[in-house]
Amino acid sequence: MSNTGDSVIVRFVTEDDKEGWQGLWRSFQDFYSVSFPNELDEFNFKRFLDPNVKMWAAVAVDSTSGKIIGMINFLSHMTTWDFKDKVYINDLYVDESSRVKGVGRELIQFVYEEADKLDTPNVYWCTDESNHRAQLLYTKIGYKAPKSLYKRNGY
Amino acid sequence: MSNTGDSVIVRFVTEDDKEGWQGLWRSFQDFYSVSFPNELDEFNFKRFLDPNVKMWAAVAVDSTSGKIIGMINFLSHMTTWDFKDKVYINDLYVDESSRVKGVGRELIQFVYEEADKLDTPNVYWCTDESNHRAQLLYTKIGYKAPKSLYKRNGY
Amino acid sequence: MSNTGDSVIVRFVTEDDKEGWQGLWRSFQDFYSVSFPNELDEFNFKRFLDPNVKMWAAVAVDSTSGKIIGMINFLSHMTTWDFKDKVYINDLYVDESSRVKGVGRELIQFVYEEADKLDTPNVYWCTDESNHRAQLLYTKIGYKAPKSLYKRNGY
Amino acid sequence: MSNTGDSVIVRFVTEDDKEGWQGLWRSFQDFYSVSFPNELDEFNFKRFLDPNVKMWAAVAVDSTSGKIIGMINFLSHMTTWDFKDKVYINDLYVDESSRVKGVGRELIQFVYEEADKLDTPNVYWCTDESNHRAQLLYTKIGYKAPKSLYKRNGY
Numbered sequence: 001m002s003n004t005g006d007s008v009i010v011r012f013v014t015e016d017d018k019e020g021w022q023g024l025w026r027s028f029q030d031f032y033s034v035s036f037p038n039e040l041d042e043f044n045f046k047r048f049l050d051p052n053v054k055m056w057a058a059v060a061v062d063s064t065s066g067k068i069i070g071m072i073n074f075l076s077h078m079t080t081w082d083f084k085d086k087v088y089i090n091d092l093y094v095d096e097s098s099r100v101k102g103v104g105r106e107l108i109q110f111v112y113e114e115a116d117k118l119d120t121p122n123v124y125w126c127t128d129e130s131n132h133r134a135q136l137l138y139t140k141i142g143y144k145a146p147k148s149l150y151k152r153n154g155y
Numbered sequence: 156m157s158n159t160g161d162s163v164i165v166r167f168v169t170e171d172d173k174e175g176w177q178g179l180w181r182s183f184q185d186f187y188s189v190s191f192p193n194e195l196d197e198f199n200f201k202r203f204l205d206p207n208v209k210m211w212a213a214v215a216v217d218s219t220s221g222k223i224i225g226m227i228n229f230l231s232h233m234t235t236w237d238f239k240d241k242v243y244i245n246d247l248y249v250d251e252s253s254r255v256k257g258v259g260r261e262l263i264q265f266v267y268e269e270a271d272k273l274d275t276p277n278v279y280w281c282t283d284e285s286n287h288r289a290q291l292l293y294t295k296i297g298y299k300a301p302k303s304l305y306k307r308n309g310y
Numbered sequence: 311m312s313n314t315g316d317s318v319i320v321r322f323v324t325e326d327d328k329e330g331w332q333g334l335w336r337s338f339q340d341f342y343s344v345s346f347p348n349e350l351d352e353f354n355f356k357r358f359l360d361p362n363v364k365m366w367a368a369v370a371v372d373s374t375s376g377k378i379i380g381m382i383n384f385l386s387h388m389t390t391w392d393f394k395d396k397v398y399i400n401d402l403y404v405d406e407s408s409r410v411k412g413v414g415r416e417l418i419q420f421v422y423e424e425a426d427k428l429d430t431p432n433v434y435w436c437t438d439e440s441n442h443r444a445q446l447l448y449t450k451i452g453y454k455a456p457k458s459l460y461k462r463n464g465y
Numbered sequence: 466m467s468n469t470g471d472s473v474i475v476r477f478v479t480e481d482d483k484e485g486w487q488g489l490w491r492s493f494q495d496f497y498s499v500s501f502p503n504e505l506d507e508f509n510f511k512r513f514l515d516p517n518v519k520m521w522a523a524v525a526v527d528s529t530s531g532k533i534i535g536m537i538n539f540l541s542h543m544t545t546w547d548f549k550d551k552v553y554i555n556d557l558y559v560d561e562s563s564r565v566k567g568v569g570r571e572l573i574q575f576v577y578e579e580a581d582k583l584d585t586p587n588v589y590w591c592t593d594e595s596n597h598r599a600q601l602l603y604t605k606i607g608y609k610a611p612k613s614l615y616k617r618n619g620y
Binding site: 354400436437461 | 499501504505508509512518519520538540542543544545546547548553555556577580586587588589590591592593594595600603606607608609610611612613614615616617618620
Binding site for chain 2: 034036039040043044047053054055073075077078079080081082083088090091112115121122123124125126127128129130135138141142143144145146147148149150151152153155
């Protein structure tokens with residue numbers, strides 16, 4: 001559990017956070033102009049809570065209002081380059097009204113700490129080339145790898 | 156099993172391919188100016204051959220000489236964006252003397268076909284921004300996603 | 311002459327602005343980790359003021375304090391793609407303490423208006439890929455062209 | 466005048482090259498999916514031949530057939546960063562059937578030499594991010610600057 005300033009707490013999701021998480025998950029989809037079926041929410045949440053599945057979610061909670069204002073979903077997977085897994089931050093979202101307060105940074109910092117505890121400290125993520133607001137943060141807590149990402153046609 | 160022209164066969168690695176695969180794995184490391192311990196070769200090969208581990212390797216074999224001239228290592232991992240896994244091409248390497256003959260394309264095509272069989276058809280990979288030779292191929296069989304890749308400092 | 315909010319005026323430089331412009335020109339060099347000889351200041355300023363030279367500079371002036379808080383240097387040059395010249399914004403700098411107040415936008419807007427008056431409305435500029443703060447603005451008043459810039463080795 | 470292997474000569478255009486140059490200029494436009502009026506051909510050619518205009522064109526001529534197989538158009542313009550002009554390679558095109566023979570390299574080399582003679586050795590150019598074939602050459606005779614190019618909306 002980590003603390004941003006005096007009023008935000010970052011912690012793993014629990015069963016009770018589902019609704020709050022879903023609200024941000026919807027906003028996140030809007031931001032990326034994608035739309036997932038509701039069943040995927042259920043499936044993801046089950047994976048987050050299952051101790052046997054290496055997929056997790058953390059939320060940032062405003063400790064005054066109790067409101068969930070940020071979420072970060074991450075998972076770990078193998079790599080041929082190491083004995084250890086790598087941790088991939090799949091999604092990060094902070095409520096529009098809570099931006100520029102260090103919440104995004106705290107969420108990533110939470111992942112770093114969990115990755116360290118898991119002894120898989122190698123963490124990476126992707127963002128839209130044109131998302132400069134996000135990258136103002138990312139260049140402070142990480143670095144841009146000089147890589148191009150390719151996808152199979154149609155996917 | 157797929158066939159490039161009349162002389163190259165692409166197939167999953169078997170126990171007997173270890174030495175040939177290692178030769179390309181070394182050249183691949185040289186190309187990227189990295190160096191992995193030999194124990195990682197063993198660990199990877201064990202994962203490739205273990206039917207319970209979702210990491211695989213295929214090789215391109217010159218059917219005349221029997222020589223292994225190309226390798227592709229891939230794995231599958233979860234994503235919060237889908238019920239299905241995504242397939243990640245971790246490494247692709249074709250022997251320098253066998254370039255520009257469609258071997259790289261056949262190796263990726265092999266992964267596409269296996270991904271389809273696994274019902275996880277979503278395939279992606281990364282390459283150095285400055286590797287234009289590789290991208291001459293990649294733009295034909297895939298597309299560049301407008302994403303920037305970030306890594307945790309120190310990794 | 312254009313006005314940001316009620317207190318900033320953007321206008322072409324005059325002989326009297328030399329010192330103020332030089333202060334920002336120094337800060338600009340610091341930002342880009344370059345260092346030009348003082349003689350270049352003189353040479354540039356002469357070009358800005360010479361009606362026969364298609365190089366100009368405008369400054370943003372805080373109308374309360376009279377202080378110069380921003381500068382933009384631009385020039386026009388031929389292109390084989392058009393009968394008309396293109397306008398290149400060579401340098402843009404806003405005093406650190408005056409950021410996020412729309413001064414940068416007003417300076418570029420001034421160039422757009424002058425470019426229109428000159429009947430050479432095609433305006434372009436470059437920025438560091440990693441300068442996300444600047445690009446937060448640039449994506450609002452322009453668009454990123456999918457181009458790579460190459461330079462002769464040694465320059 | 467420079468020589469690629471034994472059969473290609475690179476030289477400035479003369480009045481007689483107009484038709485050959487125009488053929489490549491058309492192909493160049495097709496490649497970039499643009500279309501300029503014929504009057505622009507005339508205007509450009511006039512500028513190339515006018516000793517008072519800092520815009521030039523060179524062609525690569527197959528010395529056996531006498532055919533023009535490549536063209537390069539360049540110009541020089543001011544910069545606030547230097548007393549000297551910079552040379553901008555506006556267009557480069559090599560006939561499709563003459564690719565991969567070093568003609569592109571010879572054309573750029575010609576510009577480098579002329580830029581040196583003019584005492585304005587700083588040369589730069591742009592290319593499409595996705596033009597990997599061109600960049601296979603450009604990374605050998607130049608380097609990619611880590612810059613993003615922005616244009617005014619509508620241009």
